[in-house]
Amino acid sequence: MKRLVLVAVLAFFSLTASAQDGFRAGVNGGIPVGDFDDFLSFSLSVDLSYGWEVSDGIDLGLISGVNFNFGKDEFDDVKYAPVAGMARFSVGDGFAIGGDVGIAFNLESNGGSDFYWRPVVAYSISDMTDIQASYSNVSGDGASLSSINVGVGFRF
Numbered sequence: 001m002k003r004l005v006l007v008a009v010l011a012f013f014s015l016t017a018s019a020q021d022g023f024r025a026g027v028n029g030g031i032p033v034g035d036f037d038d039f040l041s042f043s044l045s046v047d048l049s050y051g052w053e054v055s056d057g058i059d060l061g062l063i064s065g066v067n068f069n070f071g072k073d074e075f076d077d078v079k080y081a082p083v084a085g086m087a088r089f090s091v092g093d094g095f096a097i098g099g100d101v102g103i104a105f106n107l108e109s110n111g112g113s114d115f116y117w118r119p120v121v122a123y124s125i126s127d128m129t130d131i132q133a134s135y136s137n138v139s140g141d142g143a144s145l146s147s148i149n150v151g152v153g154f155r156f
Contacts (some may be wrong), residue, residue, distance in 0.1 A: 022061065024049045028134065028151030032069060035143045039075040043147040044068045045136070049086055057090035063100050066107070067136070069145065078145060079107040080138060082116045094124040104138040114140030128155050
């Protein structure tokens with residue numbers, strides 16, 4: 001099931017990337033907080049999204065990517081791939097707020113999936129580039145993997 005969803009997401013992005021209207025890519029770095037901050041040192045994520053402008057200043061779409069959380073000392077890295085719906089709302093003067101909600105697939109051999117959510121604040125520094133701050137959270141089985149992130153997003 002996990003492979004089927006990931007293949008479907010990759011196929012979707014392959015088809016929509018050729019249109020390039022609404023296509024975005026982002027890179028974020030972060031610091032783990034919460035339940036796993038003693039075991040993880042740094043978070044790095046790469047995401048791809050496609051959004052449709054449904055109204056003036058309101059974009060809805062899909063987002064996916066890969067998130068790497070690097071382990072401290074003898075602890076293993078944690079990798080997951082979120083697949084989520086996204087919403088972005090322009091609030092004026094180049095600022096936008098929004099969030100992503102969906103499922104994060106653990107990329108380990110026996111990994112499962114857990115609930116994923118990420119609120120985002122972005123500032124547009126050009127027609128093609130945003131600086132963004134976010135909080136990402138993957139929660140399940142009574143624990144949550146969280147990080148505070150900053151990054152850059154590119155519109156194509």
